[in-house]
Amino acid sequence: MVTFSKAKLEDLNSIVAIEQQIFNTDSYPAFVIRQLFDISGDYFIVAKEDDKILGYALGGINTNKKQGWILSLGVDKNARGKGLGKQLTARLVEVLKAENTKEIALTVYPDNPSAIKIYKDLGFEGDEILDNYFLDNEDRIVMILKTNQT
């Protein structure tokens, strides 16, 4: 049975391995994952089955703007298509909403239909394209979910 929980220190090696499997040379280095773990607290969620990490969702909050962020989402290639990406995102959205955020933002590559489907299904909207967002000459779409809080 797949369970969802806050990431623990001992989960980080597996998370880094999934990051590298997915994003290759563009993955967050281990030290960045560790530092994000230190500042992200409840906003770092993992999906596990039999103690094996299958995926993760990482968020953050810009408190000045009351804006939550989905910073990273990844599911092991062998565990995709079973709803884990959507469940991880939905759970992270709930945690970020509970922090009195006005909106939750994310960016996604325009050619990532499965991620865009998850985000639209959860109510994210927007098709503004920012070019060179990650300083890599690639486009990113910005998507926003309003939380109904002021």
Ligand SMILES: CC(C)(COP(=O)(O)OP(=O)(O)OC[C@H]1O[C@@H](n2cnc3c(N)ncnc32)[C@H](O)[C@@H]1OP(=O)(O)O)[C@@H](O)C(=O)NCCC(=O)NCCS
């Ligand atoms: C994006 C990602 C997290 C999705 O994980 P997942 O566990 O397979 O996602 P889910 O099973 O919850 O949902 C995927 C949805 O996309 C749909 N989908 C899959 N391929 C699709 C395609 N080519 N076009 C449209 N929809 C597609 C699935 O049918 C499913 O929709 P459903 O819930 O209506 O059945 C995973 O593919 C991944 O790790 N990708 C690499 C990292 C990444 O892109 N992260 C997001 C960065 S913004």
